[in-house]
Amino acid sequence: MVSDILPISRSQFPMTNRLWIYDTTLRDGAQCEGLCLSLEDKLRIARQLDSLGIPFIEGGWPGANPKDVQFFWRLKEQPLTQAEVVAFCSTRRPGTTAANDEMLQAILSAGTRWVTLFGKSWDLHVIESLKTTLEENLAMIRDTIEYLRSQGRHVIYDAEHWFDGYKHNRDYAIKTLEVAADAGAEWLVLCDTNGGTLPHEVSQVVREVAEIIESWDISESEIYPPQPPLIKGGRKSKIQLGIHTHNDSGVAVANALAAVQEGVTMVQGTINGYGERCGNADLCSLIPNFQLKLGLDCIQDEQLVKLTQVSRSISEIVNLAPDDRAPFVGLSAFAHKGGIHVSAVEKNPLTYEHLEPEKIGNRRRIVISDQAGLSNVLAKARTFGMDLDRKNPACRQILEKLKDLESQGYQFEGAEASFELLMREALGKRKRLFEIKGFQVHCDKGREETVNSLATVKVTVNGQDILECAEGNGPVSALDAALRKALRNFYPAITDFNLTDYKVRILDGCAGTSAKTRVLVEFSNGQDRWTTVGVSGNILDASYQAVVEGLEYGLVLGDREAIVLTVSSY
Numbered sequence: 399m400v401s402d403i404l405p406i407s408r409s410q411f412p413m414t415n416r417l418w419i420y421d422t423t424l425r426d427g428a429q430c431e432g433l434c435l436s437l438e439d440k441l442r443i444a445r446q447l448d449s450l451g452i453p454f455i456e457g458g459w460p461g462a463n464p465k466d467v468q469f470f471w472r473l474k475e476q477p478l479t480q481a482e483v484v485a486f487c488s489t490r491r492p493g494t495t496a497a498n499d500e501m502l503q504a505i506l507s508a509g510t511r512w513v514t515l516f517g518k519s520w521d522l523h524v525i526e527s528l529k530t531t532l533e534e535n536l537a538m539i540r541d542t543i544e545y546l547r548s549q550g551r552h553v554i555y556d557a558e559h560w561f562d563g564y565k566h567n568r569d570y571a572i573k574t575l576e577v578a579a580d581a582g583a584e585w586l587v588l589c590d591t592n593g594g595t596l597p598h599e600v601s602q603v604v605r606e607v608a609e610i611i612e613s614w615d616i617s618e619s620e621i622y623p624p625q626p627p628l629i630k631g632g633r634k635s636k637i638q639l640g641i642h643t644h645n646d647s648g649v650a651v652a653n654a655l656a657a658v659q660e661g662v663t664m665v666q667g668t669i670n671g672y673g674e675r676c677g678n679a680d681l682c683s684l685i686p687n688f689q690l691k692l693g694l695d696c697i698q699d700e701q702l703v704k705l706t707q708v709s710r711s712i713s714e715i716v717n718l719a720p721d722d723r724a725p726f727v728g729l730s731a732f733a734h735k736g737g738i739h740v741s742a743v744e745k746n747p748l749t750y751e752h753l754e755p756e757k758i759g760n761r762r763r764i765v766i767s768d769q770a771g772l773s774n775v776l777a778k779a780r781t782f783g784m785d786l787d788r789k790n791p792a793c794r795q796i797l798e799k800l801k802d803l804e805s806q807g808y809q810f811e812g813a814e815a816s817f818e819l820l821m822r823e824a825l826g827k828r829k830r831l832f833e834i835k836g837f838q839v840h841c842d843k844g845r846e847e848t849v850n851s852l853a854t855v856k857v858t859v860n861g862q863d864i865l866e867c868a869e870g871n872g873p874v875s876a877l878d879a880a881l882r883k884a885l886r887n888f889y890p891a892i893t894d895f896n897l898t899d900y901k902v903r904i905l906d907g908c909a910g911t912s913a914k915t916r917v918l919v920e921f922s923n924g925q926d927r928w929t930t931v932g933v934s935g936n937i938l939d940a941s942y943q944a945v946v947e948g949l950e951y952g953l954v955l956g957d958r959e960a961i962v963l964t965v966s967s968y
């Protein structure tokens with residue numbers, strides 16, 4: 399809902415509240431260092447975006463590489479359900495004609511209804527990059543758009559380096575837009591290509607451009623309204639403005655918001671802000687801001703609840719770790735750690751949350767650490783299925799034990815399984831499934847390249863002493879294997895546990911090789927994951943503590959009727 403106090407001044411373009419989201423993850427996002435997409439990846443991402451209700455999906459630059467050509471062919475065979483897939487390209491080369499430009503033939507072969515064309519707005523680029531005249535650049539823009547229009551395509555014109563061009567040679571920059579509009583472009587998208595513009599400049603420039611455009615005399619015959627159902631809102635202005643921002647100054651999202659407040663009706667960005675250099679405007683921040691704070695219509699509410707899942711699936715597909723601190727969709731976006739915060743959030747979430755996480759498919763999390771108060775302990779206990787009374791003296795003991803262990807180097811925020819075991823212990827609810835009497839690990843390296851590791855463990859289960867040994871490709875894996883061997887006849891479920899992550903952190907680096915280490919171990923049983931922690935001056939002892947607790951926790955988990963929230967499901 400739009401609040402009266404929000405400084406929204408969409409008066410330059412007083413249209414409906416419809417805002418068109420244009421995703422360029424598959425094109426500008428693919429220009430991100432470290433991101434490499436296969437054809438199948440691109441198709442999977444396109445389907446995710448389609449399910450999110452993104453109306454325009456820029457699929458790539460057909461003609462620039464074979465994968466992008468095939469992408470459009472594959473979508474012709476199996477079209478998206480609702481999104482308009484858009485092909486991207488540049489204006490024709492200088493000194494030729496659009497009809498003779500091979501790249502433009504590839505664009506037409508892609509068979510999309512919409513084409514986005516980028517052209518030069520900045521005289522510096524015309525002279526230095528294109529090495530042509532200012533007049534020829536205008537001819538390139540006009541010729542290319544008219545050609546695409548003559549071939550029945552709708553054209554979105556991306557005015558590359560718009561803001562820099564406008565600052566350096568305003569009249570020329572405006573002329574490029576005028577030519578693009580006159581040739582039949584339906585959207586003029588102002589690009590902050592180098593990402594150097596600040597929000598107050600974006601506001602001012604967009605406002606000025608909107609006023610200039612209003613004064614143009616473009617005859618109705620030159621207007622090519624998009625076909626329904628694409629544009630449902632009814633256009634009162636002939637030409638619409640869009641915005642495309644980069645994050646080089648850390649304000650890509652703020653710049654897009656500033657442009658929208660001045661009335662632009664299309665916003666280009668990428669999922670998770672992927673893009674060249676510092677990235678593009680992050681649609682995972684923009685969409686909820688537009689929809690939930692500015693009251694603009696971008697996607698359906700039922701689609702908005704998929705945003706967190708889409709953000710994480712796409713980070714999985716592109717094989718880049720998700721950003722836990724990302725606004726709205728990050729794992730920590732609604733994580734409360736400080737005791738004061740948790741105490742208040744437990745009473746009313748509005749006290750420390752700017753909106754309800756469920757609206758974008760995220761969830762509130764309570765973090766356990768030495769910053770915790772009793773409220774954290776009680777909230778966490780609830781997620782473990784234990785309803786504790788604040789007055790129960792065991793709660794205070796749990797809190798004190800937690801703070802004491804954290805001061806020794808333990809870290810429970812990343813090892814909630816260990817915290818649950820600690821809590822069960824304090825409440826007298828920890829079932830001793832086995833008792834470790836001792837272990838030995840032996841590593842030797844001979845002349846060969848390989849290092850041999852052998853672990854021996856002595857365990858008591860149900861009053862029975864078991865001695866087992868096993869080899870592994872390292873001391874921790876040998877220890878893990880020996881423990882499982884000893885326990886598997888009593889607890890067959892243990893054979894399904896896999897050690898999926900192992901992290902070591904030196905706690906007092908100045909102490910050199912005798913430093914204290916913290917080990918975090920993650921286990922999975924194919925369905926759930928859980929993490930435990932160990933701390934010791936001996937890395938093997940720290941690993942041993944974490945592995946033993948990890949195995950114990952997995953067995954407790956199998957015993958429990960309901961899987962609790964501390965355990966993250968795949």
Ligand SMILES: CC(=O)SCCNC(=O)CCNC(=O)[C@H](O)C(C)(C)COP(=O)(O)OP(=O)(O)OC[C@H]1O[C@@H](n2cnc3c(N)ncnc32)[C@H](O)[C@@H]1OP(=O)(O)O
Pocket residue numbers: 426429459461462463488489490491492516517518527528529558591
């Ligand atoms: C702001 C943006 O993000 S724009 C998109 C940028 N994305 C990419 O570049 C990814 C895809 N690009 C590619 O695959 C290749 O660069 C291609 C196929 C487009 C071109 O490859 P090549 O022909 O080998 O040229 P090269 O990449 O070396 O140089 C780019 C050429 O495009 C020209 N060019 C740049 N912008 C434009 C434009 N708007 N209109 C016409 N030509 C342009 C340059 O002047 C240069 O021409 P030159 O070869 O005569 O010097």
Ligand SMILES: CC(=O)C(=O)O
Pocket residue numbers: 426516556557558559589590591592642644
């Ligand atoms: C078109 C585009 O990607 C840019 O100007 O940044």
